[in-house]
Amino acid sequence: MNHILFNQLIECVKSASPNEACGLLFGDVKEIDYKGEYQYQYVGKKFNCIESNQKSPVAFLMSNLEELNRIFHDAFQKDKLRLISIFHSHPGGTYPSEIDFSNMRFLDNCGNKAFKNQIWAIMNARNMKLNGYILYNNEFMQIKIQKLKHY
Numbered sequence: 122m123n124h125i126l127f128n129q130l131i132e133c134v135k136s137a138s139p140n141e142a143c144g145l146l147f148g149d150v151k152e153i154d155y156k157g158e159y160q161y162q163y164v165g166k167k168f169n170c171i172e173s174n175q176k177s178p179v180a181f182l183m184s185n186l187e188e189l190n191r192i193f194h195d196a197f198q199k200d201k202l203r204l205i206s207i208f209h210s211h212p213g214g215t216y217p218s219e220i221d222f223s224n225m226r227f228l229d230n231c232g233n234k235a236f237k238n239q240i241w242a243i244m245n246a247r248n249m250k251l252n253g254y255i256l257y258n259n260e261f262m263q264i265k266i267q268k269l270k271h272y
């Protein structure tokens with residue numbers, strides 16, 4: 122993601138403080154042939170910060186279907202982007218909680234393709250450090266997040 126998008130994540134976390142922030146990141150997924158090994162590059166292009174006063178971002182997402190539908194409609198129809206990451210913050214640390222893990226598994230197996238293989242991006246609200254995690258074929262992996270000046 123570029124630094125403008127990264128700053129939007131930070132602003133989202135700051136405005137939600139002391140509660141956990143959450144939001145959705147839209148963009149493209151590119152397949153890259155790296156010396157015969159396929160890699161996936163998720164390119165973030167648009168971020169929606171979502172106001173939440175619930176502990177779980179997924180519970181929030183499920184209970185605000187109207188707003189969610191509008192956000193998805195805009196991203197898909199207007200901007201031709203797909204959902205690439207579910208973002209939220211933790212008061213300290215970036216590692217997924219037990220609830221996060223069960224939500225990751227739930228979304229990956231819920232049957233809705235739009236929610237499969239999402240990056241769970243978690244920001245530490247204390248130092249704004251960002252890490253990303255993904256379930257791929259039911260395997261849990263940490264991904265590399267690159268902050269770019271330009272694409």
Ligand SMILES: [Zn+2]
Binds near residue numbers: 209210211217243
């Ligand atoms: Zn969490």
